[in-house]
Amino acid sequence: MLAADHEAVGCVTAGTLDIMWSEPEPLIIAGGTVRCPAGSILWVVDYKSGDDSHTPPVEYNAQAKTNALMAAKYTGAEQVVPAILYIRKGRGEWDTAAEALGEVELAQHEEMLRSWIAQGREARANPHLLVLREGPHCGFCSARAHCPAHAQVLIGLSRALEELAGPDVAVSSDPAAVPFEPARVWVARRLRLLEDLVKKARAALIDQVDANGSIDVGDGLAWGPHPVKRTTILAKDAVLVLSDELGPHADIAIDVTPRITRETIREGVRAKLAADGAKRQTEATIRRIMAKLGEAGALVTEERMHYGLYRPGSKTSTEEE
Structure with a gap:
């Protein structure tokens, strides 16, 4: 009615x-x-x-x-x-x-x-009073792909991300109709919508790729499935190597979980090098430690398929955890 x-x-x-x-x-x-x-x-x-x-x-x-x-x-x-x-x-x-x-x-x-x-x-x-607003209802709207409100959200997000790093400047997706609000509030209110858009976009791309093959995006890159090797560091087997290499700074590399990652090792290496007065040896030290972890059986590598950008013909990408 x-x-x-x-x-x-x-x-x-x-x-x-x-x-x-x-x-x-x-x-x-x-x-x-x-x-x-x-x-x-x-x-x-x-x-x-x-x-x-x-x-x-x-x-x-x-x-x-x-x-x-x-x-x-x-x-x-x-x-x-x-x-x-x-x-x-x-x-x-x-x-x-x-x-x-x-x-x-x-x-x-x-x-x-x-x-x-x-x-x-x-x-x-009075049609001029009609204002398009994004919200949870957008998930059920068949016209979403053509809705100006969504375009304004993306424009507003670009501004908000720039301003989040600085003073709490006000952002608006539609300055003529919507009151300005702090950037952090603007992003927090719309984050779920943006995450939903990205999730659905990724799912749609995967369906396209599975049906038609990888997508050539130019510059020698493609988007689609490609093998990725993921290396996990086993904490119980890595502790001795890290203690020997980093001494009292090993605790920094061994997370309280304990969970050891390449990043926690990097932090421990930097702390040790700073204490030793050494510079520019971080990556070399990390490579040496990773090699010793491999010799100690503290690295487990598994290969999985990942959907994303990759360079056809290149070697398998690597991830470390």
Whole structure:
């Protein structure tokens, strides 16, 4: 129903409910009407079958509260418990409001709904008031690829990344419509959206590559699957080598986990060289230590396929952990 139609039929909004019941007394159904008995609490449940990470908790879920309001007006219930049931194996997963919504809470939500409808009506009458905003709803929008709001997010991110390293300068994805906010706040609010975009872009590229082969991106590079050798340093076998090579600075190379990586070894080497007054020997020392770790059986190398940029014809890439 359109906002204008709501007033014509005397209702706030229109919709459907998945399931409702009342406790302790059951709903009274007679003559085409459904009434909640006085003193009973009405339960209104919305079924969800997808990823719960996209759904706000029931206490903040506008859809769940609107369902509760509609059901209360339909049945005359004085108290309503909104709930969300995620369809899973067994009994599913329930997200239930801690307390029932009473007359005050329902009236507050109705006031908010009427405000939203009024804003929508005004924006419809004045198109210049319409502002495209990115948010969790973008994940379900078929027009996302052509949405100017997404282009503004990427532009705003470029500015924000530059400014995060400096003073807390304000950033806006749309200076004409959105209030400026600190760069760190701007990024924090949109990070999940950006991560989701990157995740979906990577998945789409992998599907393309699996179907059609690696993608030539120019400059002698390609994007697709290529073998990567990953070397893990075994802490229990590496401790003696590091203690012998770095002396009292070995503790820096041995993380508290203990977890030894090339980077922790680098830190230990730098500390030892600084103490010895030596310079420009970091990489050579690391290579010597890695060779000794290999001789001691402290290195385990495995090869795996990785999707990303690579140079065709070059040797296998390496990673160290």
